[in-house]
Amino acid sequence: MPSLKDLKNKIASVKNTRKITKAMQMVSAAKLRRAQDAAEAARPFAERMTAVMSALAAGVGTGEGAPKLLAGNGRDQVHLLVVMTSERGLCGGFNSSIVKLARVRANELVAQGKTVKILTVGKKGREQLKRDWGHTFVGHVDLSEVKRVGYANAQNIAREAMAAFENGEADVVTIFYNRFQSVISQIPTEQQIIPAKFEAAGATALYDYEPSEEAILADLLPRGVATQIFTALLENGASEQGARMSAMDNATRNAGDMIAKYTTVYNRSRQAAITKELIEIISGAEAL
Amino acid sequence: MASTVQFDLVSPERRLASFPATEVQIPGAMGDLTAMEGHAATITSLRPGVLRVVGSEGTKAYIVTGGFAEISATGVSVLAEQAVPLDELTPAALDALVADACEAAAVNSDKDAADKAVADLYAMRAAAGI
Numbered sequence: 001m002p003s004l005k006d007l008k009n010k011i012a013s014v015k016n017t018r019k020i021t022k023a024m025q026m027v028s029a030a031k032l033r034r035a036q037d038a039a040e041a042a043r044p045f046a047e048r049m050t051a052v053m054s055a056l057a058a059g060v061g062t063g064e065g066a067p068k069l070l071a072g073n074g075r076d077q078v079h080l081l082v083v084m085t086s087e088r089g090l091c092g093g094f095n096s097s098i099v100k101l102a103r104v105r106a107n108e109l110v111a112q113g114k115t116v117k118i119l120t121v122g123k124k125g126r127e128q129l130k131r132d133w134g135h136t137f138v139g140h141v142d143l144s145e146v147k148r149v150g151y152a153n154a155q156n157i158a159r160e161a162m163a164a165f166e167n168g169e170a171d172v173v174t175i176f177y178n179r180f181q182s183v184i185s186q187i188p189t190e191q192q193i194i195p196a197k198f199e200a201a202g203a204t205a206l207y208d209y210e211p212s213e214e215a216i217l218a219d220l221l222p223r224g225v226a227t228q229i230f231t232a233l234l235e236n237g238a239s240e241q242g243a244r245m246s247a248m249d250n251a252t253r254n255a256g257d258m259i260a261k262y263t264t265v266y267n268r269s270r271q272a273a274i275t276k277e278l279i280e281i282i283s284g285a286e287a288l
Numbered sequence: 289m290a291s292t293v294q295f296d297l298v299s300p301e302r303r304l305a306s307f308p309a310t311e312v313q314i315p316g317a318m319g320d321l322t323a324m325e326g327h328a329a330t331i332t333s334l335r336p337g338v339l340r341v342v343g344s345e346g347t348k349a350y351i352v353t354g355g356f357a358e359i360s361a362t363g364v365s366v367l368a369e370q371a372v373p374l375d376e377l378t379p380a381a382l383d384a385l386v387a388d389a390c391e392a393a394a395v396n397s398d399k400d401a402a403d404k405a406v407a408d409l410y411a412m413r414a415a416a417g418i
Contacts, residue, residue, distance in 0.1 A: 219317075
């Protein structure tokens with residue numbers, strides 16, 4: 001049985017923890033709103049971009065002479081996996097779920113005799129992957145200094161991925177991120193960005209193209225890669241805050257439960273001590 | 289009252305403008321073009337330049353770098369990689385754009401295209417009057 005003083009200290013400490021987790025939850029709630037707004041604001045651009053590109057891609061086709069970013073370079077030996085995770089922890093299963101998906105995929109690819117290369121974005125994923133897949137790391141993008149993810153960040157990542165593709169160091173590039181569905185549910189997603197994949201475009205209006213269809217497509221494809229990465233980064237940002245919010249909500253609730261439990265124990269032992277003293281006094285008095 | 293087209297200007301990060309306009313002057317890759325109501329459906333890529341929009345509240349100008357514009361008979365959507373309203377543009381921001389382009393030109397294998405981008409930016413600077 002712990003002493004009264006121990007219990008008191010314990011309760012005080014858990015109360016402090018609860019204060020911190022509560023504060024983190026509120027901060028995440030505010031950040032989540034901002035991240036969601038950013039994701040929302042970026043949507044029109046991404047949607048338009050995809051619509052135009054799929055129309056163009058359908059027109060140009062993947063035959064001879066099609067841009068490499070669309071048709072691929074004819075091989076699929078070397079796979080570059082871009083694993084996007086967070087820079088900070090305490091966000092529940094957010095990072096683990098992405099890493100798990102990436103690991104499964106990497107194992108599959110290796111089993112098929114392919115070469116796997118990994119580019120990590122965010123240090124948490126890098127830490128988790130380092131043990132098993134450290135030898136496959138080809139680079140790391142550090143976003144810890146970045147307060148608000150901008151399109152420029154996405155462009156940098158896109159540039160690295162495209163450089164690898166153009167130099168023949170990678171044949172297929174896939175990104176891994178968490179798609180934001182709600183505060184309690186984020187879906188780990190993998191998306192192939194090079195060669196670009198489009199859903200079959202429906203009937204589209206007939207357009208004049210200036211300069212040519214091919215030229216526009218060649219101009220747009222690199223931007224498309226950056227846009228997809230940007231969308232993924234934003235979704236990831238919102239997911240991270242959502243995951244952190246629910247993790248911290250849980251932590252706060254657990255701390256509350258713990259305090260209630262320890263307070264009961266504390267009160268009970270205090271009462272026991274009082275009763276014991278009373279009995280001692282009474283039996284002392286009776287003995288006279 | 290002249291007839292109008294729905295004008296949208298979107299950058300990757302946000303929607304910058306959305307209002308009815310009577311005419312939109314677009315810096316197309318092959319040369320400037322002006323879109324008005326009933327324009328043939330066209331998709332054109334952009335070169336760095338000044339985008340001017342004539343609306344009910346006068347003319348608004350934006351600096352755009354690459355991207356593309358989708359023109360239909362009833363609407364014009366400009367998807368610009370970077371877009372800044374002209375009156376918010378500072379010489380420092382413009383210098384940063386030029387520096388970026390020069391940097392990109394230094395590593396770009398397509399020398400002509402990169403040089404053109406830089407030249408376009410200088411032309412844009414002259415047009416913007418900064």
